[in-house]
Structure formats: C-alpha cells, structure tokens
Amino acid sequence: MPPIAEALRAVLPPDAVTTERETLDQLSHDDAEWADFGRPAAAVFASSLEDVVATVAAAAAHGVAVVPRGAGTGLSGGANAIEGCIVLSLERMNRVLKVDTAERYAVVEAGVLNDDLRQHVAAQGLWYPPDPASQAISTIGGNVATNAGGICCVKYGVTRDYVLGMTVVLADGTVARLGRTTAKGVTGYDLTGLFVGSEGTLGVIVDVTVKLRPLGGREERAVVGYFGTLADAGRAVSAVTAAGIVPSALELIDRTCLHAVARWQGWLLPEAAGALLLAKVDEPGARGEQLAAEIEGLFRRAGGSRVERAVDPAEIDRLFAARRLAYPALERLGPVLTEDVCVPRGAVPEMLARIEATAAEADVVIANIAHAGDGNLHPLIIAPEGDDAARSRAKRAFDRIVDDCRALGGTVTGEHGVGLLKLPGAAEELSPVVRRMHHAIKHALDPAGILNPGKAFPNGD
Numbered sequence: 001m002p003p004i005a006e007a008l009r010a011v012l013p014p015d016a017v018t019t020e021r022e023t024l025d026q027l028s029h030d031d032a033e034w035a036d037f038g039r040p041a042a043a044v045f046a047s048s049l050e051d052v053v054a055t056v057a058a059a060a061a062h063g064v065a066v067v068p069r070g071a072g073t074g075l076s077g078g079a080n081a082i083e084g085c086i087v088l089s090l091e092r093m094n095r096v097l098k099v100d101t102a103e104r105y106a107v108v109e110a111g112v113l114n115d116d117l118r119q120h121v122a123a124q125g126l127w128y129p130p131d132p133a134s135q136a137i138s139t140i141g142g143n144v145a146t147n148a149g150g151i152c153c154v155k156y157g158v159t160r161d162y163v164l165g166m167t168v169v170l171a172d173g174t175v176a177r178l179g180r181t182t183a184k185g186v187t188g189y190d191l192t193g194l195f196v197g198s199e200g201t202l203g204v205i206v207d208v209t210v211k212l213r214p215l216g217g218r219e220e221r222a223v224v225g226y227f228g229t230l231a232d233a234g235r236a237v238s239a240v241t242a243a244g245i246v247p248s249a250l251e252l253i254d255r256t257c258l259h260a261v262a263r264w265q266g267w268l269l270p271e272a273a274g275a276l277l278l279a280k281v282d283e284p285g286a287r288g289e290q291l292a293a294e295i296e297g298l299f300r301r302a303g304g305s306r307v308e309r310a311v312d313p314a315e316i317d318r319l320f321a322a323r324r325l326a327y328p329a330l331e332r333l334g335p336v337l338t339e340d341v342c343v344p345r346g347a348v349p350e351m352l353a354r355i356e357a358t359a360a361e362a363d364v365v366i367a368n369i370a371h372a373g374d375g376n377l378h379p380l381i382i383a384p385e386g387d388d389a390a391r392s393r394a395k396r397a398f399d400r401i402v403d404d405c406r407a408l409g410g411t412v413t414g415e416h417g418v419g420l421l422k423l424p425g426a427a428e429e430l431s432p433v434v435r436r437m438h439h440a441i442k443h444a445l446d447p448a449g450i451l452n453p454g455k456a457f458p459n460g461d
Contacts, residue, residue: 004064004086005042011054018043027069027089028081034337034395035077035420040067043087049167049175049206052088056204057173059086065450068200070111070142073134075338076419078146078199078455088204090141096120097207104212105164105181110141110205117210126212129156132415133327141205147197149415151323154373155248155282158415160196162211168195168203171446179209194441199417199456202445218282220248221292222316225299225307226273230254230356230368233275234349236302237372240279241345243298245291249280250373251323257367257380260329261322270306277304277372278320326369330380333365337381337394340422341405342414345375354404355379362397364390376414399424418456427458 001019008017018024019042029037041064044055059066065085072079081087093109096117100106101124108117114135118128131150132138138148144166149158165179179185179192195202227233233252240250253261253276262269277299281291292309299307310316330336343351352368355377359366370377381397383390402412402425412418412425430438438457442449 002041002084004058004062007058007062008042008044008055008086011058012044012051013047016045016047016051018045024087027072027087030069030072030074030077030079032075032077032080032338032419032421033335035080037077037080038083038085040081040087041084043089045089045092047092049169052090052169052204052206053173053175055086055088056169056171059450060172060448063448063450065453066204067452068141068145068204070139070145071113071134071137073138074142074146074417074419075340076146076413076416076421078417078419078452079142080420082453090139090204090206093206099124099126099212100181101126103181103183104214105209106212107207107209108140109207110139110144112140114138114140114143121212122215125215127215128162128210128212129153130159130162133324140208140210144196144205144208145199146417147415149371149374149376151249151251151371153415154250154371155246156213160193163192163196163208164211165192165209166195167206169206170203171448171451176203181209197417199419200452201442201456202451204451217284218248219284219288220280220282220311220313220316221288222310222319223279223281223292223295223299223307224310224319225277225279225296225304226270227275227277227303228272228305229274229303230352231349232303233277234352234372236277236299236304237348238346239298239302240295240373243294245281245294247279247291247295247373248282249278249320250371251278251320252276252368252370252372253278253322253326254368256365257326257330257369258322260333260367261325264329264332265325272305276322278323279373280316323369326367327380330367330382334382334384335391337383337398338416339377339379339381339398339401340413340416341379341401341410342374342376343405343408343410345373347408347410348372348375348377351377351405351408351410355401358397358400358404362393362400364393364397366397371414374414375410420455423458430458
C-alpha cells in the first residue's frame with residue numbers, strides 16, 4: 001500500500017479511502033477521452049468538511065498532489081489524475097443544507113447534482129437558472145469549478161452570476177468561508193469570484209451559496225427553424241442579435257448532429273435539413289407572443305424552410321429533444337473531441353464557415369452544436385475508434401479551430417474550462433503579464449503546488 005494511502009486511512013473513516021485498482025481506473029479521468037491522465041495512488045470519498053480537511057492536510061504533509069473531482073462529466077481533462085496523486089471525490093457530499101425563500105438563496109454541498117438542486121428549490125417556488133447540458137449528472141461543485149454555462153445563459157447568465165459564497169479548503173488544510181448572503185456586498189477583494197472557474201487549483205470547494213430566482217412569472221414559447229445550410233442558420237442568429245432580441249435560449253444543431261439523432265431515435269427529418277435553430281422566449285403575455293412572432297419572421301427571412309412554434313411544455317420539450325440528444329448520438333459514431341470556443345455573436349456565421357473549411361481540409365467529420373445566442377460554439381470532432389491517422393487529423397483540426405476563434409476576437413473556452421486540452425490555446429490568449437498574475441495567485445494560495453497541478457492555466461513565464 002502506498003505510504004499516502006496508509007496516512008489517509010489513519011485519519012479518515014474506513015470506507016473513505018480506496019486503493020482498489022478498478023475504482024482508481026474509473027476515477028483517473030473525466031469525459032475528455034483525448035487528455036492525458038495517470039494512475040492515482042489512492043482515492044478518497046469525502047462525506048464531510050472534516051474529511052476534506054484531513055485529506056488535504058495529509059497530502060500537504062507528504063507532498064502529494066490532490067485532484068478534486070465531482071461527477072467526472074468535464075470535457076477538458078480538468079479532473080484527470082496525475083500519477084501518484086490523491087483523487088478527492090466530493091460525490092458523497094450531496095446535501096442541500098439550507099434554502100432561504102425570503103432572501104432567495106440556497107447553501108448546498110459540492111456533490112449536489114445540478115438537476116437535484118433545481119427540483120429541490122422548485123418545490124419552494126424558486127429557480128436556479130444555470131443549466132449545463134449535463135445538468136442531470138453534473139455537480140454544483142464541478143459547475144462552479146469550471147464556471148459552467150448552459151442553454152439559458154444567453155439571457156440569465158452563467159454559474160458565476162449565481163454564486164454568492166462558498167466554503168473552501170486551502171492547500172494547507174485550513175478552511176476559508178468566502179462571500180455573503182446579502183443581495184449586495186463589496187467588502188474586500190472578490191475572492192469568491194476568484195475561485196469560480198479555478199478548476200480546483202486554488203482550493204477544494206466544499207459547499208456553495210447560490211442565488212435563486214422566483215420560479216413564476218415566465219411563459220415559455222419556442223420557435224424552431226430548419227435551414228438548408230449552416231450559413232443560413234448563422235445569418236438567422238445574427239439577425240436575432242441585430243434586432244435586439246434577447247431570447248432565453250438560442251441553440252444551433254447542424255446536419256451531422258441532426259442525422260445522428262434521427263438515425264438513433266428513428267425520426268424523420270424534413271428534406272434538405274442542413275441545420276436546426278431552436279429559440280425560446282419567456283416573457284409573459286402579449287410581449288412574449290410578439291417576440292416569438294419576430295423571431296419566426298427573422299428565421300423565415302434568413303432562409304428557414306420550415307418554422308414551428310409551440311407553447312405547450314411537452315411540445316417544447318419535444319422540439320428541444322434533438323439538442324439534448326446530440327452529444328450522446330454522436331458518441332455512438334466514435335470518440336468525440338469536444339471544442340468549446342466562444343466568439344463575438346456577430347462572428348458566428350464566419351466561425352461556422354471556418355469550421356466547415358477546417359473539416360474539409362483536415363478530412364475529418366466535425367459536427368456542430370452551439371449556444372448560438374452568446375457565440376459559444378461546440379464543434380465536435382469525430383475520429384473512428386482505432387484510426388490513429390484520423391485521430392491525428394482531428395487534433396490538428398482542434399488546434400486550427402482554436403486559432404480561428406482567437407483570430408475572430410474570441411476566447412478558447414466559453415464554459416468547459418481550460419483543463420489540459422486548452423492549455424496551448426490559453427498560453428496564446430493570455431499575455432505574459434496576465435500569466436504571471438495567474439502564477440502569483442497560485443503560488444500565494446498553493447506554494448507547494450499540490451492542488452490539481454498543471455491545469456487551468458499555462459506554465460511558464
């Protein structure tokens with residue numbers, strides 16, 4: 001048994017530590033199949049703040065790296081193990097600790113699933129808006145660590161906009177309680193904001209205080225348009241933006257995704273369906289009806305060959321089903337290398353055109369799904385299992401898309417985090433001065449470099 005495992009067993013409950021090979025293999029990486037990972041020396045399943053403190057303190061004493069982990073649904077390698085590290089799982093810390101209906105906030109442990117929180121507060125007339133596609137299986141702690149987005153963030157914002165405070169365990173095992181529960185507060189530096197999106201490199205997030213909204217007052221209407229080409233769909237997105245309309249969702253699915261879902265589910269698609277745009281508005285009454293009608297008109301003028309509208313919740317869910325099923329449908333075709341670039345909204349048509357050109361030049365299949373309303377595109381590069389040449393071409397296409405994104409004024413990650421896969425792109429995006437600031441903060445909070453080393457920001461400088 002590795003010495004660190006013995007040290008952990010001495011300070012943790014008997015069922016909290018494992019060195020079982022199969023379990024370590026399962027916990028050695030997240031859903032980023034293309035990122036490197038090593039074998040951990042041990043895994044800890046924490047059930048309390050005290051478990052986390054004991055784990056980090058033992059790691060600090062032995063100079064062993066700690067890789068925090070939620071549900072492992074990340075797509076950039078941010079939770080991938082380092083050889084000989086401790087993987088610290090927060091999945092057992094899954095309690096909603098408090099819901100304050102008057103002040104509209106909740107305190108939840110890091111392992112609470114996003115969807116479970118949403119359902120819990122909905123029963124009390126409240127709403128937690130951030131809705132990543134993995135909401136049914138991803139944890140709040142993981143969402144905070146990557147600053148996850150989602151379908152409704154075009155109007156309601158991303159995870160950072162809903163984090164009021166948190167409890168974190170620092171690299172020496174001390175506990176910091178950050179933030180507030182008041183509607184306003186500017187005392188000191190925004191340390192809460194610093195930890196959002198830090199990907200476990202500055203501290204281990206144990207619980208989070210999140211802001212909530214009233215559940216009522218919204219009336220959803222959906223507008224769905226089929227387009228002959230991806231370029232037409234891109235122009236429709238630009239038209240909605242130019243009209244000053246802020247939908248509660250504006251999602252894009254290209255031909256490859258559509259046909260993958262249709263084959264899997266046995267659906268019939270309209271002829272010449274090259275792309276699908278799914279929009280929602282949630283303003284009540286006549287204003288909502290007016291906005292839906294405006295979006296329908298914009299879709300038609302941009303070349304929408306078939307446009308549908310819906311107000312019934314079941315019908316809306318049916319129309320949006322293709323978006324939810326796109327990623328698992330593509331995974332059936334082979335390993336998927338997932339991009340997460342974000343460009344200015346006006347650059348969406350040009351970025352889509354460049355992605356199509358990259359697919360042709362690299363001779364790879366690239367499917368596109370996108371939070372088109374805020375310019376966050378997810379090109380999905382597919383390489384057949386066991387085809388090393390295709391895998392190499394896919395990686396070149398991945399790098400080219402990152403370069404094109406930056407050339408159009410974009411950022412290399414909109415919501416998945418830098419992790420491991422985006423380190424080269426982050427090195428190009430962040431100036432030397434900014435990289436030095438990152439390193440100064442990291443060194444101040446984690447001088448021994450034991451917390452998720454090598455992730456989130458590039459080394460050097």
